[in-house]
Amino acid sequence: MSATEEHRKTQKGESVALASAPAPFFEPVSCYFCGSTEYDDFITAEDDLGGTPGTFRFVRCTRCALAYQNPRVALDHIGAYYDDQYIAHRRKRDWGVLTPLFERAMNKLDADKDGIVSRYVTLGADSQALDVGCAVGTFLQRLRNRYGAHVAGVDFKDLTFASSLRGVEFHCGLFYDAPLEDQRFDLVTMWHFLEHDYDPLRSLETARRVLKPEGRLVIEVPRLDSRTFRWFGDRWPGLQAPQHTVLFDRGSLLRAVRKSGLEVVDYLPYGAFPAYFYLFTGAAFRMLKGRGLNLNRAIAPYFIGQLLALPVMLFERRLNLAMQTVVCRRAS
Numbered sequence: 001m002s003a004t005e006e007h008r009k010t011q012k013g014e015s016v017a018l019a020s021a022p023a024p025f026f027e028p029v030s031c032y033f034c035g036s037t038e039y040d041d042f043i044t045a046e047d048d049l050g051g052t053p054g055t056f057r058f059v060r061c062t063r064c065a066l067a068y069q070n071p072r073v074a075l076d077h078i079g080a081y082y083d084d085q086y087i088a089h090r091r092k093r094d095w096g097v098l099t100p101l102f103e104r105a106m107n108k109l110d111a112d113k114d115g116i117v118s119r120y121v122t123l124g125a126d127s128q129a130l131d132v133g134c135a136v137g138t139f140l141q142r143l144r145n146r147y148g149a150h151v152a153g154v155d156f157k158d159l160t161f162a163s164s165l166r167g168v169e170f171h172c173g174l175f176y177d178a179p180l181e182d183q184r185f186d187l188v189t190m191w192h193f194l195e196h197d198y199d200p201l202r203s204l205e206t207a208r209r210v211l212k213p214e215g216r217l218v219i220e221v222p223r224l225d226s227r228t229f230r231w232f233g234d235r236w237p238g239l240q241a242p243q244h245t246v247l248f249d250r251g252s253l254l255r256a257v258r259k260s261g262l263e264v265v266d267y268l269p270y271g272a273f274p275a276y277f278y279l280f281t282g283a284a285f286r287m288l289k290g291r292g293l294n295l296n297r298a299i300a301p302y303f304i305g306q307l308l309a310l311p312v313m314l315f316e317r318r319l320n321l322a323m324q325t326v327v328c329r330r331a332s
Contacts, residue, residue: 026071031061032200032246033046033259038062039070043234045241048285050081051292053272056241066253067224075198081243082157101303105274110142112272113191120265120327123147127186130154130210132175132203133193136162144168152185154178174198176206183212190219192273194256195244204260211330217262220271223324227248228275232282238322253326262328271323276313278322280305 030037039059046055059070067252072101073081123129131140134153141164152169160170171178176199188207197203207217222238223229224247229236238247247258250267257264280302284293306313 004162023074023076025074025077027074029068029072029245031064031066032068033066033252033256034061034064036043036061036063042067042247043239045117045234045239046290047081047241047289047292048235048237048288049240049281049293051288051290052081053224053290054242058239058241058247064253067249069242069245072245073242077156081298088234099307102299107183109272109274110139113139113189114142114146114324116268116272116327117187117189117216119216121187122220123149123187124208125149126186128152128212129187130180130185130189132188132190132207134168134170135159137168137170139189139191140165140168149186152180167194176202180206180210182209183215185210186212186215188215188217192220192222194219195221195238195240195246195248198245199247200256201260204256204262208261208330213330214230215329216265217328218272218325219252219253219257219328220323220324220325221248222278223249223269223320224252226320226322226324228282228322232278232286235282235285237278237281237285248324250324253324257326257328258331263331265327265329268317268325268327270317271321271325273323274313275316275319275321276306276309279309 031039039061042058042060044055044057056069056073058067060067117123123143127147127149129140129143129149129151131137131151131153134140134155136159137153140151140153143149143330144167150169151167152171153165154171154173154175156172156174158172159165160172171180175197189213190203190207194200194203211217222244223240226238229238238244250269254264254267281293284298312319
């Protein structure tokens with residue numbers, strides 16, 4: 001064998017070895033907004049929801065002040081944190097005597113989403129609606145059943161086992177890779193999706209691309225500059241490490257929208273998702289200190305606490321407790 005042939009064989013062997021090598025668990029990240037690699041440490045979090053061992057660091061960009069997880073769990077590994085016990089993907093629907101309360105809470109969440117959407121978009125049988133990060137699709141089923149709209153959903157987990165996705169055009173994978181036509185949708189929603197995203201500006205640009213000229217995009221995310229973050233700090237449920245990759249305050253959310261070729265129609269200092277959930281889980285995370293929340297044991301205390309907190313929750317929209325929503329359209 002000649003030296004040249006031996007070198008080629010060695011190179012080929014190295015390429016095969018590299019191709020089959022497992023992807024690293026963590027990967028460094030540049031700022032999603034400005035691309036800077038300069039940052040200051042911001043906060044360290046644990047998997048308070050699932051109880052998986054490990055710590056996860058969030059940093060703040062020194063150039064544009066965006067807060068984001070760095071390093072983040074690589075895309076090849078993050079799926080393990082969205083298993084069947086993940087709240088939005090849970091298969092379990094039998095909570096014994098509390099099942100009616102659970103179902104009522106889930107139905108109310110979808111109704112509250114619908115309540116926000118219907119203020120900005122009139123849906124009908126000719127309407128097209130897309131939910132990005134649709135999970136098991138119950139919100140889309142509400143739009144389909146109530147308005148007769150054609151509905152589509154995208155989620156990076158294969159959730160086709162869910163009966164609530166029947167009749168939904170479901171795309172499994174990353175939003176910006178989904179085969180969706182330009183200017184197709186009257187409504188695009190992102191309910192607690194953008195803070196999970198690995199390329200949020202690209203997703204917003206994709207949403208702009210698939211929106212009709214008069215369509216609306218509705219985005220809800222946790223609000224970093226909220227009372228619950230000040231109260232709970234590194235146990236704030238909005239950190240939700242490692243699934244959350246970006247932490248949006250009001251300024252950074254609006255900046256992301258405008259940077260992506262969208263303009264703001266309205267900003268709401270609340271969301272459809274109940275702020276009480278952050279009050280309850282924030283207090284629970286403080287007590288559990290990273291051991292994870294057992295939902296089977298927590299469901300009864302959750303509903304009892306919700307009843308006790310009702311007088312405060314009547315003023316939720318004025319208190320800047322946890323959530324924020326922005327309604328957008330294509331920039332003219």
